[in-house]
Amino acid sequence: MASPEEAQKKIAELKAQINHHNYRYYVLDSPEISDAEYDVLLRELKQLEAQHPQFLTADSPTQRVGAEPLEAFGVVEHPTPLLSLGNAFSGDELSAWHTRISRLLGHASFDFVGEHKIDGLAVALTYVNGRFATGATRGDGFRGEDITQNLRTIRSLPLAVPQDAPPRFEVRGEVYLPLAGFHKLNREREEAGLPLFANPRNAAAGSVRQLDPRITTRRPLDIYIYMLGSAEGKATPSTHWETLEYLKSLGFKVNPNNRRLDDIKQVEDYYQTWVEKREKLHYEADGIVVKVNQLELQQRLGDVGREPRWAIAYKFPAVQGTTRLIDIGISVGRTGTLNPYAILEPVSVGGVTIRQAALHNEDDIRRKDIRIGDTVIIQRAGEVIPAVVGPVTSQRTGKEKEFKLLEKVFDKEKGHPACPVCGSEVFQPEGEVMYYCSNAACPAQAQQRIEHFASRGAMDIRGIGENLSATLYEKGLIKDIADIYYLKDRKEQLLELEKMGEKSVSNMLDAIEKSKNRPLARVIFALGVRHIGEETAELLARESHSLDALAEASREELMSIETIGPKIADSIIAFFRQETNRDIIKRLRESRVKLEEKPVKAEALPLAGMEFVLTGTFKTFSRKEAEERIKTLGGTIGSSVTRKTTYLVVGTDPGSKLDKARSLGTKIMNETELQNLLNQKA
Numbered sequence: 001m002a003s004p005e006e007a008q009k010k011i012a013e014l015k016a017q018i019n020h021h022n023y024r025y026y027v028l029d030s031p032e033i034s035d036a037e038y039d040v041l042l043r044e045l046k047q048l049e050a051q052h053p054q055f056l057t058a059d060s061p062t063q064r065v066g067a068e069p070l071e072a073f074g075v076v077e078h079p080t081p082l083l084s085l086g087n088a089f090s091g092d093e094l095s096a097w098h099t100r101i102s103r104l105l106g107h108a109s110f111d112f113v114g115e116h117k118i119d120g121l122a123v124a125l126t127y128v129n130g131r132f133a134t135g136a137t138r139g140d141g142f143r144g145e146d147i148t149q150n151l152r153t154i155r156s157l158p159l160a161v162p163q164d165a166p167p168r169f170e171v172r173g174e175v176y177l178p179l180a181g182f183h184k185l186n187r188e189r190e191e192a193g194l195p196l197f198a199n200p201r202n203a204a205a206g207s208v209r210q211l212d213p214r215i216t217t218r219r220p221l222d223i224y225i226y227m228l229g230s231a232e233g234k235a236t237p238s239t240h241w242e243t244l245e246y247l248k249s250l251g252f253k254v255n256p257n258n259r260r261l262d263d264i265k266q267v268e269d270y271y272q273t274w275v276e277k278r279e280k281l282h283y284e285a286d287g288i289v290v291k292v293n294q295l296e297l298q299q300r301l302g303d304v305g306r307e308p309r310w311a312i313a314y315k316f317p318a319v320q321g322t323t324r325l326i327d328i329g330i331s332v333g334r335t336g337t338l339n340p341y342a343i344l345e346p347v348s349v350g351g352v353t354i355r356q357a358a359l360h361n362e363d364d365i366r367r368k369d370i371r372i373g374d375t376v377i378i379q380r381a382g383e384v385i386p387a388v389v390g391p392v393t394s395q396r397t398g399k400e401k402e403f404k405l406l407e408k409v410f411d412k413e414k415g416h417p418a419c420p421v422c423g424s425e426v427f428q429p430e431g432e433v434m435y436y437c438s439n440a441a442c443p444a445q446a447q448q449r450i451e452h453f454a455s456r457g458a459m460d461i462r463g464i465g466e467n468l469s470a471t472l473y474e475k476g477l478i479k480d481i482a483d484i485y486y487l488k489d490r491k492e493q494l495l496e497l498e499k500m501g502e503k504s505v506s507n508m509l510d511a512i513e514k515s516k517n518r519p520l521a522r523v524i525f526a527l528g529v530r531h532i533g534e535e536t537a538e539l540l541a542r543e544s545h546s547l548d549a550l551a552e553a554s555r556e557e558l559m560s561i562e563t564i565g566p567k568i569a570d571s572i573i574a575f576f577r578q579e580t581n582r583d584i585i586k587r588l589r590e591s592r593v594k595l596e597e598k599p600v601k602a603e604a605l606p607l608a609g610m611e612f613v614l615t616g617t618f619k620t621f622s623r624k625e626a627e628e629r630i631k632t633l634g635g636t637i638g639s640s641v642t643r644k645t646t647y648l649v650v651g652t653d654p655g656s657k658l659d660k661a662r663s664l665g666t667k668i669m670n671e672t673e674l675q676n677l678l679n680q681k682a
């Protein structure tokens with residue numbers, strides 16, 4: 001082990017290196033090293049900090065998620081209120097604003113900064129002596145919630161700033177969920193049977209307001225800083241544009257799409273550019289924010305009510321349109337869900353012709369009172385499938401018909417509601433809003449299961465996308481996911497398929513071969529068990545180590561796993577009980593797809609070889625809990641302090657063990673230090 005002096009020096013070096021690479025990756029989006037190289041640095045730092053906890057500080061890059069869940073958020077008083085913005089919905093309204101402020105200032109010789117108005121959530125970040133100290137929501141503008149520990153999980157938010165930064169300052173910005181992250185999160189939630197977030201804004205707000213930062217850290221939140229709230233003890237620039245540049249130099253992430261604009265004509269051009277290009281953005285923006293550049297003029301203009309006179313939000317036109325809802329169709333999803341969708345009279349919305357739109361489920365249709373024959377409002381947002389917002393009830397003729405899913409799929413010959421694809425019976429599990437096709441071999445499900453199995457987050461078999469999986473299924477080359485691994489015996493038939501030459505066939509077969517060694521978690525996810533998303537699959541892989549063990553687990557065993565409830569447990573049991581699924585797994589095994597994972601050896605666990613002795617009482621956990629967590633990570637528990645003891649963990653009212661440790665020179669840590677150690681090792 002390194003001497004304390006060496007360790008301290010090395011820790012400082014590693015921190016600086018890691019902070020630099022974090023900045024390159026998360027702020028500049030231009031990494032200099034590979035993820036693997038980065039992991040090596042981080043692991044080394046974690047190890048040193050564990051061995052020398054006295055050098056562990058809150059601004060260490062290992063401490064993004066260190067904190068325990070909160071009971072409730074604290075309150076933060078904003079030193080100066082967080083204002084909102086007035087709106088302009090047209091060029092006329094923008095120029096009216098310009099005329100008004102020019103008149104108030106007595107001249108029109110000022111310039112502007114144009115920024116995107118990102119649909120996220122406003123936050124204020126306070127830095128004290130170079131460190132991120134407090135982060136708060138806007139709240140009512142005067143008082144917000146203390147969400148410091150959640151904001152720390154945002155990798156592009158600097159935990160420390162350069163030494164020449166003002167000793168105390170506050171910056172403001174927008175926390176948002178990039179669209180890709182938003183869609184992924186909703187897919188996961190759908191899998192898990194959780195309610196979906198209506199938009200990225202709600203998802204970001206929901207993520208930031210989690211009491212448990214371990215949930216927040218899994219959400220890929222990001223932040224753009226858009227102003228300096230206040231700064232003490234140091235002169236700062238006199239224009240907004242230079243301030244943004246200055247904030248960049250302190251390491252903050254500032255939107256690269258911001259522009260300095262000479263006059264109101266350039267503001268209008270900037271706006272038009274983004275009206276056209278907004279769909280290419282990786283975040284949702286609902287307009288631009290126009291700000292007077294000179295801070296002195298901002299001061300002179302001041303505020304009216306809760307809105308500054310020196311800035312205005314110029315909103316993008318809504319990408320909405322109205323059209324007639326001709327009918328409601330039903331498609332069958334991968335897990336057998338009967339999904340209603342809107343069949344529309346074609347309509348152009350923001351330059352795209354729309355014929356179909358999403359309708360989530362029967363409850364949702366009823367809640368919005370959408371009827372067949374209605375004139376409905378359609379909305380497009382970003383690249384996602386357009387959605388029906390609601391009916392225009394003033395246009396009703398009285399001939400509109402309510403939608404009833406079971407009537408829609410009623411099969412007269414059979415005398416019961418039936419799956420529109422395979423004709424099997426449909427059912428609705430208790431407590432769920434969706435109806436399902438009862439036939440596990442339903443072609444619609446089978447084909448989508450193949451597609452899911454091969455998809456990026458699952459077995460990642462390049463080449464088998466939506467189109468090819470449909471073709472392979474239709475041509476009878478594969479009936480289920482296991483058949484994928486027998487395709488190599490059917491090369492001739494593959495070559496006969498349209499657009500499949502030697503090269504593409506051999507690439508596909510290579511990709512199939514490679515997929516045999518994917519981690520167990522991916523296999524579990526790829527099977528497409530209802531309610532099991534990527535995260536749950538990871539958890540199950542960690543707990544079970546093999547597909548067989550998972551298949552044999554009882555309901556009680558499954559439910560003893562943290563976060564697994566009856567719904568998921570029952571779904572797993574039902575899946576493995578089915579003969580067809582057992583057969584698929586058997587054939588996967590026969591074709592040598594890896595279905596188990598060695599449990600990590602005790603020696604390889606992060607706390608291996610360390611003995612902990614605990615004394616006194618603890619505030620945030622019981623002694624038993626602490627012992628269990630230490631043991632899971634490979635540490636051992638001693639009953640008394642000896643020369644073998646690595647750490648004595650001291651709570652309140654410690655006993656004689658503390659004296660013993662002192663006399664032996666045993667390392668001592670307190671409750672927080674233990675928490676930190678356990679959290680970073682977990």
Ligand code: IVH
Nearest residue numbers: 083084085115116117118122174226289308
């Ligand atoms: S400036 C006094 N700039 O829009 C200036 N706000 O109604 C107030 N927002 O919730 C804020 N992007 O969080 C500003 N580039 C941007 C922004 C922005 C989004 C949000 C802000 C606030 C709302 C203002």
